[in-house]
Amino acid sequence: MENVFEILRERGFIRQSTNPTEIARILSEERITYYVGFDATAESFHVGSLVPIMAMVHLQRAGHTPIAIIGGGTTMIGDPSGKTTMRQLLLRETIDANGDGLLSQLKRYLDFGEGIGTFLNNADWLLPLSYIDFLREIGRHFRVNEMIKAEAYRQRLEREEGLSFIEFNYQLLQAYDFLHLFRHHGCVLQLGGDDQWGNILAGVDLVRRLEGRTVHALTFPLLTTANGEKMGKTATGAVWLDTNRTSPYDFYQYWINVDDRDVKRFLACFTLLPMDEVNRLGELKGDSIRKAKEVLAYEVTKLAHGDVEAENARSASRGAFGDGDIDLSAIPTTIVDADRLNGGIPVVDLFNEVGLGGSKSAVRRLIQQGGAYLNGEQINDTNAILTGEHLDRGALLLRHGKKHVHRVVIE
RNA sequence: GGGGAGGUACUCAAGCGGUCAACGAGGGCAGACUGUAAAUCUGUUGGCUAUUGCCUACGGAGGUUCGAAUCCUUCCCUCCCCA
Numbered sequence: 001m002e003n004v005f006e007i008l009r010e011r012g013f014i015r016q017s018t019n020p021t022e023i024a025r026i027l028s029e030e031r032i033t034y035y036v037g038f039d040a041t042a043e044s045f046h047v048g049s050l051v052p053i054m055a056m057v058h059l060q061r062a063g064h065t066p067i068a069i070i071g072g073g074t075t076m077i078g079d080p081s082g083k084t085t086m087r088q089l090l091l092r093e094t095i096d097a098n099g100d101g102l103l104s105q106l107k108r109y110l111d112f113g114e115g116i117g118t119f120l121n122n123a124d125w126l127l128p129l130s131y132i133d134f135l136r137e138i139g140r141h142f143r144v145n146e147m148i149k150a151e152a153y154r155q156r157l158e159r160e161e162g163l164s165f166i167e168f169n170y171q172l173l174q175a176y177d178f179l180h181l182f183r184h185h186g187c188v189l190q191l192g193g194d195d196q197w198g199n200i201l202a203g204v205d206l207v208r209r210l211e212g213r214t215v216h217a218l219t220f221p222l223l224t225t226a227n228g229e230k231m232g233k234t235a236t237g238a239v240w241l242d243t244n245r246t247s248p249y250d251f252y253q254y255w256i257n258v259d260d261r262d263v264k265r266f267l268a269c270f271t272l273l274p275m276d277e278v279n280r281l282g283e284l285k286g287d288s289i290r291k292a293k294e295v296l297a298y299e300v301t302k303l304a305h306g307d308v309e310a311e312n313a314r315s316a317s318r319g320a321f322g323d324g325d326i327d328l329s330a331i332p333t334t335i336v337d338a339d340r341l342n343g344g345i346p347v348v349d350l351f352n353e354v355g356l357g358g359s360k361s362a363v364r365r366l367i368q369q370g371g372a373y374l375n376g377e378q379i380n381d382t383n384a385i386l387t388g389e390h391l392d393r394g395a396l397l398l399r400h401g402k403k404h405v406h407r408v409v410i411e
Numbered sequence: 412g413g414g415g416a417g418g419u420a421c422u423c424a425a426g427c428g429g430u431c432a433a434c435g436a437g438g439g440c441a442g443a444c445u446g447u448a449a450a451u452c453u454g455u456u457g458g459c460u461a462u463u464g465c466c467u468a469c470g471g472a473g474g475u476u477c478g479a480a481u482c483c484u485u486c487c488c489u490c491c492c493c494a
Contacts, residue, residue: 162490253447260448287446321447361458362440369454371441401440403447 003028004062008218010275011268013055015194015221018204023189023216027062034059034189035067035181037122037174037196040075043101044242047254050270050300051220053109055191057272060110060117067118067187068106069177070099073126077170095123105241109303118185122177129176138176141209142202147171150198171202178203182215194219223269225259241304247332248305252313253403255297256290263292271299320405333407341410344385347374354408356400366400373399 005024008014017023026032036052038045045053056066072095103119110117147153147168156163178200181187190200200217207215239254240246246254258266264282267273273281273295281292294314302310309330316330334354336345348363351372357363364382366372372379375392376399388410390396396408 257447260446263448289448290446293448317447358440359458361461362456365455366441369441401442 004059004064007058007062008055011058011278012265013051013058013220013269015219016197017218018201018216022214023218026188026216027059027064031063031065032189033065033067033181033185033187034191035069035178035187036191037069037071037074037177038102040070040072040095040098040102043098044240044245045102045105046238046240047270048223048238049241050304051223052191052193053106054270055220057109065115065117066110067120067181067185068103068110068112069181070102070119070121072096072099072121072123074122074170074173074177076123077166077173092123096121101242108306120181122173122180125180126173126176134172134176138172138179138206141206142172142175152195152198171199174199175202175206178215179206179210182207182211182213188213188215189218190215191218191220194222223265225262243305243309248301248309249313249316249330249332251304252297252301252310252317255300256293256317257403258293258296260289263289263296267292267296267299271296271303273299331405331407333409335409335411338388338410341386341391342388344387347372347379347384347386348382350386350396350408351398351400354398354406356398356404356406371401373397 003024005014005020005027014020034056036056038049038052056068060066075095075098076092099121106112106119112119148157150171152171153163153168156167174196178187178190190203192200197217197219200219204215204217207213238246239251241251243251255266255270263284264278267278267281268275271278281295284292297317298310298314301313305313312330320331332354336350347367348360351357351363351366352360357366363372367379367382370378370380374386374390375397386396391410394410396410398406398408400406
């Protein structure tokens with residue numbers, strides 16, 4: 001069997017781990033159960049979550065059994081790690097609904113078949129806990145002295161916002177998760193973002209104290225773009241896996257637009273292409289690196305949304321930026337009533353309605369700055385009214401700056 | 412519980428009775444240059460039925476004043492010191 005640990009290392013997934021030699025050994029000699037916890041703060045993942053997801057995929061392909069945990073219980077507390085302010089507390093119903101959304105997305109990457117993979121909600125065992133029992137069984141194993149020295153808490157303690165008691169408990173609950181999964185599912189490895197290191201180790205310690213067994217921890221580097229920004233953030237907000245929030249076309253475009261310096265890392269981390277191929281593409285320089293970006297965008301979109309959507313996004317992207325007018329059907333489209341168009345629609349309104357701009361004032365500014373286009377022609381008049389005369393093959397092609405296009409189809 | 416300091420737009424941070432839709436920096440967006448990249452330069456960055464106009468905004472609610480982000484009252488919240 002190929003050594004997954006080596007694969008993960010080579011592809012840039014490993015930041016810190018407890019005993020690397022031992023982890024490498026059990027990963028190549030045994031079939032183990034591992035887990036990753038996900039916050040249930042939204043009903044969709046965004047591209048940042050792809051790091052743990054892809055790591056889980058590699059491990060499952062190597063024959064290990066994933067447990068994906070939705071933090072239905074822990075999200076009710078809110079993890080202070082890496083957060084400068086306290087999180088908003090969410091309602092139980094919201095958290096449950098979020099969990100459903102996340103599961104459906106995970107299913108595209110992981111096999112949750114009988115005995116192959118599991119999806120659990122930690123609300124199932126955290127919510128019924130009794131406060132006193134929990135403190136007596138679990139709480140006594142935690143030293144406050146140590147906890148407040150941990151980076152995650154220290155940052156917050158030093159900042160003005162401080163730290164509330166509810167958040168301070170987060171680590172205990174996450175540690176308890178690991179213990180629970182060890183006891184009931186034989187889980188011996190937890191993976192997570194590097195900001196989770198302290199929380200994960202707390203679980204490792206807890207298992208050792210209560211069960212006398214050694215379990216393992218492994219963290220991923222916190223992936224940032226070459227500019228030092230958090231992954232997946234754009235002006236419009238995060239880049240989501242949910243097609244209602246981020247269309248496959250926009251998703252594809254996100255990857256096309258990554259910084260040159262990120263291409264190789266991203267190929268290794270977010271695609272399943274063999275490393276030879278990754279290295280070859282990663283070496284491309286200058287103009288030709290766009291080919292590598294196209295491969296990156298295509299592969300990542302394919303994993304997230306399937307072949308068909310990936311194909312469509314690719315041809316739409318080529319159509320919008322290349323010279324030929326190829327298939328534009330995958331470009332985000334809005335349908336407008338023919339009668340309404342014949343009555344005349346102010347350009348400003350139309351841009352605003354399809355989501356190119358943000359507000360009418362913003363669209364006016366855009367036009368004044370020469371960044372608004374209709375069917376490839378710059379728009380000069382903020383008061384322009386669109387009618388049927390402006391149709392180009394039954395549609396209007398709106399463009400915001402160089403990169404954002406939207407089609408308006410008339411019916 | 413006692414004492415002190417604060418809450419300003421996406422973020423940090425000025426302003427401390429009119430000239431404040433609110434300095435400055437970061438970020439965002441657009442333009443030039445380019446390769447749908449980066450860097451650089453320029454412009455822009457509350458909304459609107461808007462050519463010098465109107466509306467909403469400086470934690471919430473009231474008040475003083477011709478006029479408040481700026482003064483007063485009260486409430487909420489945060490931080491620091493003491494208990």
